[in-house]
Amino acid sequence: MHPASVPVDTWILRQEPAGSAETLARELDLPEAVARLLVTRGFSHADAAREFLHPSLRQLHDPLLMLGMPAAVARLRSALTVREPILIYGDYDVDGTVATVLLKTAIERAAAALGVTADVRYHIPHRIREGYGMQETRIEEAAAEGVRLVISVDTGIRAFRAAEEVRRVGLDLIVTDHHLPDNHAGVPDAIAVVNPNQPGCTYPYKDLCGAAVAFKLAQALLESVTPEADRARLREKTLPSFLKLLAVATIADSVPLTGENRAIAAMGLIELRKPSQHGVRALLGLAQIDTARPISAGDVGFRLAPRINAAGRMDIASDVVELFLTKDPVLAETLAQKLHRLNDDRRASEAEALRAIEAQIDILASASELPPCLVLDDGDRESQAWHRGVIGILASRVVDRTGRPALVMTHEDGVAYGSGRSIHGFHLLDALTVAHGADSLLTRFGGHAHAVGFALPSNRVPLLRERMIACSAAGMAIMATPIEIEYDAEIRLGEITADFLGGLEQLGPFGMDNPEPLFVSRGVRLCKPPRAVKERHLRVSVEDPDDGSSLGGMAWGRRTNWVELAQLEGWKQGDHMDIAFRLRENLHPDFGGWEMEILGLRRSKIA
Numbered sequence: 001m002h003p004a005s006v007p008v009d010t011w012i013l014r015q016e017p018a019g020s021a022e023t024l025a026r027e028l029d030l031p032e033a034v035a036r037l038l039v040t041r042g043f044s045h046a047d048a049a050r051e052f053l054h055p056s057l058r059q060l061h062d063p064l065l066m067l068g069m070p071a072a073v074a075r076l077r078s079a080l081t082v083r084e085p086i087l088i089y090g091d092y093d094v095d096g097t098v099a100t101v102l103l104k105t106a107i108e109r110a111a112a113a114l115g116v117t118a119d120v121r122y123h124i125p126h127r128i129r130e131g132y133g134m135q136e137t138r139i140e141e142a143a144a145e146g147v148r149l150v151i152s153v154d155t156g157i158r159a160f161r162a163a164e165e166v167r168r169v170g171l172d173l174i175v176t177d178h179h180l181p182d183n184h185a186g187v188p189d190a191i192a193v194v195n196p197n198q199p200g201c202t203y204p205y206k207d208l209c210g211a212a213v214a215f216k217l218a219q220a221l222l223e224s225v226t227p228e229a230d231r232a233r234l235r236e237k238t239l240p241s242f243l244k245l246l247a248v249a250t251i252a253d254s255v256p257l258t259g260e261n262r263a264i265a266a267m268g269l270i271e272l273r274k275p276s277q278h279g280v281r282a283l284l285g286l287a288q289i290d291t292a293r294p295i296s297a298g299d300v301g302f303r304l305a306p307r308i309n310a311a312g313r314m315d316i317a318s319d320v321v322e323l324f325l326t327k328d329p330v331l332a333e334t335l336a337q338k339l340h341r342l343n344d345d346r347r348a349s350e351a352e353a354l355r356a357i358e359a360q361i362d363i364l365a366s367a368s369e370l371p372p373c374l375v376l377d378d379g380d381r382e383s384q385a386w387h388r389g390v391i392g393i394l395a396s397r398v399v400d401r402t403g404r405p406a407l408v409m410t411h412e413d414g415v416a417y418g419s420g421r422s423i424h425g426f427h428l429l430d431a432l433t434v435a436h437g438a439d440s441l442l443t444r445f446g447g448h449a450h451a452v453g454f455a456l457p458s459n460r461v462p463l464l465r466e467r468m469i470a471c472s473a474a475g476m477a478i479m480a481t482p483i484e485i486e487y488d489a490e491i492r493l494g495e496i497t498a499d500f501l502g503g504l505e506q507l508g509p510f511g512m513d514n515p516e517p518l519f520v521s522r523g524v525r526l527c528k529p530p531r532a533v534k535e536r537h538l539r540v541s542v543e544d545p546d547d548g549s550s551l552g553g554m555a556w557g558r559r560t561n562w563v564e565l566a567q568l569e570g571w572k573q574g575d576h577m578d579i580a581f582r583l584r585e586n587l588h589p590d591f592g593g594w595e596m597e598i599l600g601l602r603r604s605k606i607a
Helices: 020-028 032-040 046-053 069-081 094-114 136-144 160-168 210-225 228-252 259-272 278-286 297-314 318-325 329-367 388-402 428-436 458-480 498-506 562-569
Strands: 008-013 086-089 120-123 149-153 172-176 192-194 374-377 406-412 415-421 444-447 451-457 483-487 519-526 531-533 537-543 550-555 576-586 593-603
Touching: 020 032, 020 046, 032 046, 032 498, 069 094, 069 149, 069 172, 069 192, 069 210, 086 094, 094 120, 094 149, 094 210, 094 228, 094 297, 094 318, 120 136, 120 318, 136 160, 149 210, 160 172, 172 210, 192 210, 210 228, 210 259, 228 259, 228 297, 259 297, 278 297, 278 318, 278 329, 297 318, 297 329, 297 388, 318 329, 329 374, 329 388, 374 388, 374 458, 388 406, 388 415, 406 458, 415 428, 415 458, 428 444, 428 451, 428 458, 451 458, 531 562, 537 562, 537 576, 537 593
Parallel strands: 008 483, 086 120, 086 149, 149 172, 172 192, 374 406, 550 593
Antiparallel strands: 406 415, 415 451, 444 451, 519 537, 519 576, 531 537, 537 550, 576 593
């Protein structure tokens, strides 16, 4: 793929109040470098920093603070009392399938506490045959099957037509969702709408994922049927057992890992090391996640979540729900193996499509400067059609490699189905809305600033391309700006001690709005010539010339062709370099240990 010609030449230190890190380090008995990281994240006072470092159930807010929650719990209890069949309507990604599992489990436990048997069914739509969101036909079928109450999870906040259909066929609807409601139309007509982002909701934390909102309903329901004498067990045993899957959904959905979300993720990752469900155990094994050591957000995001998402991308996402609900270890292993194979299929499909995309971008780059927004498709030829389940991933890959917003489409029966991803500072949904125009170019679209999904007639793709390029032209200044690396601290290699690394791990789990710390070491010396790995990546070993402390690492060529740059600048053994990096623990039994993930590398001004 044509490398982005964006220089990485602006490194900026995060600012902090003078002297606060030293005080915080003394009060919390932490290495000062770790205390400095806490301050840059806004935790300059000991009490706030202590709470951040020690997540607990006390940091989870009362679910009854959420608008619509009391009505939702009352309707659910009524349904259980008279044994009404209930349908949970989910979504096909990790967030939606986990939400379905958590709520179904909670409803059945609540029914048992009430001395009744619950009839809880679920429906996970097929990504390709049904698409995203609640479909009226499935609502009509549910009514014919005897369902009396429908509960949406991770979907439904804009399901106005589905809500009308629910009412038309005589059912009741509870909407639980976390997506933003329509600014003009409000929320669907339902018995209750539970969404911290809806107008009028004063719930103190707005960034929950869909599974977390479903968990809040589960928590409120269970607390409502639990006698006071048993509440301690509910909070100490039952609720934590829900957090292992909720942590997976929270991390996979890329919501901010701050506040309540961070508490959920941190406690859930601990719970994930002692899985009771056969399906969770089987999937952890296939993902080669060792429960004998701490599990990181990276383990979930890069190894566990892709296997769960593969079901919805490549086949039937309801397999995920069955995997996590089954009490049969043989079936659990079978389903986990299926998800594992589907993930392999997904990776192969993605790799094949990415090769075709690379060729398209090379052609564009050789003819002229890359357009400000890349609008790519499979050419409407059946022989090379890209799988609809991977186009979102492909769009992300294009953004990573080019530094430009991207729409990627595949054609089926005269319809182009697309997914888009953006860069910081460019609101993709706003641009797509403008492109949609008064003539309604798109048959459907939605999303947010950084990601969109859409469809349109295949013969109108050239017009979409033309309009998106025009909409994004004003953003060229953003795309042409050199990358700014905002780093947390300058450190010497000798400061990276066991105590420092232990303190660093306490700051996790890392994710959106709680990023992995980025460090800069200046004047380090190349211990040996940089070694090329494949065509773009570089293996580097450096040492501190004063004390001999050394560390190795990889510079991955996602945006920069490091091999090309090293050859161009003639980097060699003994050169003094400045290096910007994150720290990674390599768990390989033969050559493991802590190493650098290098984001910036340049000649040092230090002699």
